[in-house]
Amino acid sequence: MIKSMTSFGRAQNEDELNSCFSIEMKSVNHRYLDINIRMPRNMLSLEEKIRNIISKRLNRGKVDVFINYKNYGNGTGKINLNMNLAKEYYECLRQIQSELNIIDDISVSKIAKFPEVITLEEPQEDLDIIFNKISPLIESALNLMEEMRIREGEKLKDDILLKVNTIEGLVEEIEKVADNVPKVYKKKLEERLDELLSGVDLDESRIALEVAVLADKAAIDEEITRLRSHLSQMKSTLDLNESVGRKLDFIIQEMNREANTIASKSTDISMTNKIIEVKNIIEKIREQVQNIE
Structure with a gap:
Protein backbone atom coordinates (compact mmCIF):
# COMPACT_ATOMS: atom_id res chain seq x y z
CA MET A 1 0.00 0.00 0.00
CA ILE A 2 1.46 3.32 -1.12
CA LYS A 3 1.44 6.08 1.49
CA SER A 4 2.30 9.73 1.06
CA MET A 5 4.48 11.46 3.63
CA THR A 6 2.31 14.58 3.57
CA SER A 7 -0.34 14.46 6.29
CA PHE A 8 -1.99 16.25 9.20
CA GLY A 9 -3.81 15.09 12.32
CA ARG A 10 -5.37 16.77 15.35
CA ALA A 11 -6.98 15.52 18.56
CA GLN A 12 -8.26 17.11 21.76
CA ASN A 13 -9.85 15.87 24.99
CA GLU A 14 -12.86 18.12 25.28
CA ASP A 15 -14.45 16.36 28.24
CA GLU A 16 -11.94 17.52 30.83
CA LEU A 17 -13.31 20.14 33.26
CA ASN A 18 -10.09 21.38 34.85
CA SER A 19 -7.62 20.88 32.00
CA CYS A 20 -7.46 20.40 28.26
CA PHE A 21 -4.86 18.68 26.07
CA SER A 22 -4.69 19.29 22.32
CA ILE A 23 -2.28 17.64 19.92
CA GLU A 24 -1.47 18.66 16.35
CA MET A 25 0.80 16.59 14.11
CA LYS A 26 1.93 17.29 10.57
CA SER A 27 4.46 15.62 8.33
CA VAL A 28 6.21 16.29 5.03
CA ASN A 29 8.66 14.27 2.96
CA HIS A 30 12.06 13.42 4.42
CA ARG A 31 14.67 10.78 3.70
CA TYR A 32 14.34 9.31 7.19
CA LEU A 33 11.96 9.61 10.15
CA ASP A 34 12.64 12.95 11.83
CA ILE A 35 10.37 13.72 14.81
CA ASN A 36 10.30 17.19 16.38
CA ILE A 37 8.15 17.61 19.51
CA ARG A 38 7.11 20.87 21.13
CA MET A 39 5.37 20.60 24.48
CA PRO A 40 5.22 22.22 27.95
CA ARG A 41 8.45 22.04 29.95
CA ASN A 42 6.88 20.01 32.75
CA MET A 43 6.21 17.23 30.23
CA LEU A 44 9.69 17.00 28.68
CA SER A 45 10.45 13.71 30.41
CA LEU A 46 7.64 12.11 28.36
CA GLU A 47 9.30 12.90 25.05
CA GLU A 48 10.89 9.47 24.56
CA LYS A 49 7.59 7.67 25.20
CA ILE A 50 5.84 9.91 22.68
CA ARG A 51 8.57 9.27 20.10
CA ASN A 52 8.15 5.52 20.56
CA ILE A 53 4.41 5.75 19.84
CA ILE A 54 4.99 7.72 16.64
CA SER A 55 7.91 5.63 15.37
CA LYS A 56 5.79 2.47 15.61
CA ARG A 57 3.27 3.97 13.22
CA LEU A 58 5.40 6.01 10.80
CA ASN A 59 8.49 4.95 8.86
CA ARG A 60 9.59 8.11 7.07
CA GLY A 61 8.89 11.82 7.03
CA LYS A 62 9.65 15.01 8.92
CA VAL A 63 7.04 15.00 11.68
CA ASP A 64 6.25 18.07 13.77
CA VAL A 65 4.26 17.46 16.96
CA PHE A 66 2.66 20.26 18.97
CA ILE A 67 1.25 19.39 22.40
CA ASN A 68 -0.70 22.13 24.16
CA TYR A 69 -1.93 21.97 27.75
CA LYS A 70 -4.36 24.36 29.39
CA ASN A 71 -5.00 24.17 33.13
CA TYR A 72 -8.17 26.03 34.03
CA GLY A 73 -7.11 26.07 37.68
CA ASN A 74 -8.57 24.47 40.76
CA GLY A 75 -7.08 26.70 43.48
CA THR A 76 -4.12 24.45 44.14
CA GLY A 77 -1.45 26.89 42.92
CA LYS A 78 0.72 28.68 45.49
CA ILE A 79 1.76 32.33 45.22
CA ASN A 80 5.27 33.15 46.42
CA LEU A 81 6.52 36.63 47.29
CA ASN A 82 10.24 37.39 47.19
CA MET A 83 10.31 40.36 49.59
CA ASN A 84 14.11 40.68 49.62
CA LEU A 85 14.14 41.02 45.83
CA ALA A 86 11.29 43.56 46.00
CA LYS A 87 13.32 45.66 48.48
CA GLU A 88 16.34 45.60 46.19
CA TYR A 89 14.22 46.77 43.26
CA TYR A 90 12.81 49.54 45.46
CA GLU A 91 16.26 50.74 46.54
CA CYS A 92 17.43 50.80 42.94
CA LEU A 93 14.42 52.89 41.92
CA ARG A 94 15.03 55.31 44.83
CA GLN A 95 18.65 55.70 43.76
CA ILE A 96 17.63 56.47 40.18
CA GLN A 97 15.12 59.02 41.47
CA SER A 98 17.69 60.73 43.70
CA GLU A 99 20.55 60.90 41.24
CA LEU A 100 18.48 61.92 38.24
CA ASN A 101 16.16 64.18 40.20
CA ILE A 102 12.99 62.85 38.60
CA ILE A 103 9.43 62.60 39.81
CA ASP A 104 8.76 59.83 42.31
CA ASP A 105 6.31 57.40 40.66
CA ILE A 106 7.32 54.28 42.57
CA SER A 107 4.28 52.14 43.37
CA VAL A 108 3.52 48.67 44.64
CA SER A 109 2.11 47.61 41.29
CA LYS A 110 5.28 48.65 39.48
CA ILE A 111 7.55 46.68 41.80
CA ALA A 112 5.23 43.66 41.70
CA LYS A 113 5.64 43.48 37.90
CA PHE A 114 9.40 43.02 38.09
CA PRO A 115 10.62 39.45 37.32
CA GLU A 116 10.54 36.92 40.15
CA VAL A 117 9.00 39.29 42.71
CA ILE A 118 5.67 37.44 42.64
CA THR A 119 5.59 33.94 41.23
CA LEU A 120 2.98 31.23 40.95
CA GLU A 121 4.15 27.79 41.96
CA GLU A 122 2.14 25.11 40.21
CA PRO A 123 1.67 21.80 42.02
CA GLN A 124 3.73 18.91 40.68
CA GLU A 125 1.51 16.89 38.37
CA ASP A 126 1.62 13.12 37.99
CA LEU A 127 3.32 12.48 34.62
CA ASP A 128 1.88 8.96 34.43
CA ILE A 129 -1.62 10.41 34.57
CA ILE A 130 -0.69 12.99 31.92
CA PHE A 131 0.75 10.31 29.64
CA ASN A 132 -2.39 8.18 30.01
CA LYS A 133 -4.40 11.21 28.90
CA ILE A 134 -2.31 12.20 25.89
CA SER A 135 -1.37 8.77 24.50
CA PRO A 136 -4.92 8.11 23.15
CA LEU A 137 -4.88 11.60 21.63
CA ILE A 138 -1.59 10.85 19.89
CA GLU A 139 -3.05 7.63 18.49
CA SER A 140 -6.14 9.52 17.26
CA ALA A 141 -4.00 12.14 15.53
CA LEU A 142 -1.89 9.36 13.97
CA ASN A 143 -5.06 7.65 12.71
CA LEU A 144 -6.06 10.83 10.89
CA MET A 145 -2.56 11.16 9.46
CA GLU A 146 -2.66 7.53 8.35
CA GLU A 147 -5.96 8.04 6.52
CA MET A 148 -4.60 11.13 4.77
CA ARG A 149 -1.36 9.36 3.84
Missing part, protein backbone atom coordinates in the same frame (compact mmCIF):
# COMPACT_ATOMS: atom_id res chain seq x y z
CA ILE A 150 -3.27 6.47 2.29
CA ARG A 151 -5.57 8.76 0.28
CA GLU A 152 -2.66 10.80 -1.03
CA GLY A 153 -0.65 7.63 -1.65
CA GLU A 154 -3.37 6.13 -3.85
CA LYS A 155 -3.40 9.28 -5.98
CA LEU A 156 0.39 9.14 -6.32
CA LYS A 157 0.24 5.47 -7.29
CA ASP A 158 -2.38 6.04 -10.01
CA ASP A 159 -0.40 8.91 -11.50
CA ILE A 160 2.90 7.00 -11.40
CA LEU A 161 1.33 3.97 -13.11
CA LEU A 162 -0.04 6.24 -15.82
CA LYS A 163 3.44 7.65 -16.40
CA VAL A 164 5.00 4.15 -16.38
CA ASN A 165 2.55 3.03 -19.08
CA THR A 166 3.48 6.08 -21.14
CA ILE A 167 7.17 5.20 -20.85
CA GLU A 168 6.46 1.61 -21.92
CA GLY A 169 4.77 2.92 -25.09
CA LEU A 170 7.72 5.20 -25.83
CA VAL A 171 10.17 2.33 -25.30
CA GLU A 172 8.34 0.28 -27.93
CA GLU A 173 8.61 3.17 -30.38
CA ILE A 174 12.31 3.64 -29.57
CA GLU A 175 12.96 -0.06 -30.15
CA LYS A 176 11.31 0.08 -33.58
CA VAL A 177 13.40 3.09 -34.58
CA ALA A 178 16.58 1.44 -33.26
CA ASP A 179 15.93 -1.71 -35.31
CA ASN A 180 15.68 0.39 -38.45
CA VAL A 181 18.77 2.55 -37.80
CA PRO A 182 21.30 0.23 -39.57
CA LYS A 183 19.11 0.03 -42.70
CA VAL A 184 18.68 3.79 -42.85
CA TYR A 185 22.41 4.32 -42.25
CA LYS A 186 23.32 1.84 -45.01
CA LYS A 187 21.03 3.56 -47.48
CA LYS A 188 22.38 7.03 -46.66
CA LEU A 189 25.96 5.76 -46.82
CA GLU A 190 25.42 4.21 -50.26
CA GLU A 191 23.74 7.38 -51.54
CA ARG A 192 26.57 9.55 -50.24
CA LEU A 193 29.30 7.32 -51.68
CA ASP A 194 27.51 7.12 -55.02
CA GLU A 195 27.35 10.90 -55.09
CA LEU A 196 31.03 11.27 -54.27
CA LEU A 197 32.29 8.34 -56.34
CA SER A 198 29.97 8.48 -59.30
CA GLY A 199 30.74 5.70 -61.74
CA VAL A 200 33.06 3.84 -59.38
CA ASP A 201 32.08 0.38 -58.18
CA LEU A 202 31.37 0.32 -54.45
CA ASP A 203 32.90 -2.27 -52.17
CA GLU A 204 29.84 -3.91 -50.65
CA SER A 205 31.90 -5.73 -48.02
CA ARG A 206 33.37 -2.43 -46.84
CA ILE A 207 29.92 -0.88 -46.64
CA ALA A 208 28.63 -3.90 -44.74
CA LEU A 209 31.53 -3.56 -42.29
CA GLU A 210 30.80 0.13 -41.69
CA VAL A 211 27.13 -0.62 -41.12
CA ALA A 212 28.03 -3.45 -38.74
CA VAL A 213 30.31 -1.17 -36.71
CA LEU A 214 27.59 1.45 -36.43
CA ALA A 215 24.98 -1.14 -35.51
CA ASP A 216 27.22 -2.47 -32.75
CA LYS A 217 27.88 1.00 -31.33
CA ALA A 218 24.20 1.97 -31.51
CA ALA A 219 22.84 -1.33 -30.17
CA ILE A 220 20.48 -0.68 -27.25
CA ASP A 221 18.99 -4.16 -26.81
CA GLU A 222 20.46 -4.63 -23.33
CA GLU A 223 19.44 -1.15 -22.19
CA ILE A 224 15.88 -1.66 -23.46
CA THR A 225 15.67 -5.02 -21.67
CA ARG A 226 16.89 -3.55 -18.39
CA LEU A 227 14.64 -0.51 -18.69
CA ARG A 228 11.61 -2.74 -19.22
CA SER A 229 12.67 -4.81 -16.21
CA HIS A 230 12.85 -1.68 -14.05
CA LEU A 231 9.40 -0.60 -15.23
CA SER A 232 8.04 -4.01 -14.29
CA GLN A 233 9.75 -3.81 -10.88
CA MET A 234 8.21 -0.41 -10.28
CA LYS A 235 4.71 -1.76 -10.95
CA SER A 236 5.16 -4.74 -8.64
CA THR A 237 6.74 -2.55 -5.93
CA LEU A 238 3.75 -0.20 -6.00
CA ASP A 239 1.57 -3.17 -4.99
CA LEU A 240 3.65 -4.12 -1.94
CA ASN A 241 2.04 -3.65 1.48
CA GLU A 242 5.09 -2.04 3.09
CA SER A 243 7.22 1.09 3.06
CA VAL A 244 8.56 1.26 -0.51
CA GLY A 245 9.80 4.84 -0.93
CA ARG A 246 13.51 4.02 -0.78
CA LYS A 247 13.13 1.04 -3.13
CA LEU A 248 11.23 3.13 -5.66
CA ASP A 249 13.91 5.81 -5.43
CA PHE A 250 16.58 3.21 -6.29
CA ILE A 251 14.54 1.90 -9.24
CA ILE A 252 14.15 5.45 -10.57
CA GLN A 253 17.92 5.93 -10.44
CA GLU A 254 18.45 2.76 -12.47
CA MET A 255 15.79 3.77 -15.00
CA ASN A 256 17.49 7.11 -15.46
CA ARG A 257 20.86 5.39 -15.92
CA GLU A 258 19.52 3.23 -18.77
CA ALA A 259 17.77 6.20 -20.39
CA ASN A 260 21.04 8.18 -20.34
CA THR A 261 22.89 5.29 -21.98
CA ILE A 262 20.27 4.99 -24.72
CA ALA A 263 20.44 8.74 -25.32
CA SER A 264 24.25 8.60 -25.66
CA LYS A 265 23.96 5.85 -28.30
CA SER A 266 21.20 7.50 -30.27
CA THR A 267 22.07 8.43 -33.88
CA ASP A 268 18.53 9.16 -34.96
CA ILE A 269 16.80 12.45 -34.19
CA SER A 270 13.38 10.87 -33.69
CA MET A 271 14.84 8.32 -31.26
CA THR A 272 16.66 11.13 -29.42
CA ASN A 273 13.43 13.09 -29.05
CA LYS A 274 11.60 10.06 -27.68
CA ILE A 275 14.30 9.21 -25.12
CA ILE A 276 14.34 12.85 -23.99
CA GLU A 277 10.60 12.53 -23.41
CA VAL A 278 11.24 9.34 -21.42
CA LYS A 279 13.82 11.15 -19.27
CA ASN A 280 11.38 13.98 -18.60
CA ILE A 281 8.71 11.53 -17.43
CA ILE A 282 11.24 9.68 -15.25
CA GLU A 283 12.14 12.98 -13.59
CA LYS A 284 8.46 13.67 -12.88
CA ILE A 285 8.11 10.21 -11.33
CA ARG A 286 11.23 10.83 -9.25
CA GLU A 287 9.70 14.00 -7.80
CA GLN A 288 6.57 12.07 -6.80
CA VAL A 289 8.55 9.16 -5.36
CA GLN A 290 10.28 11.63 -3.01
CA ASN A 291 6.95 12.00 -1.19
CA ILE A 292 6.26 8.27 -0.78
CA GLU A 293 6.87 6.69 2.63
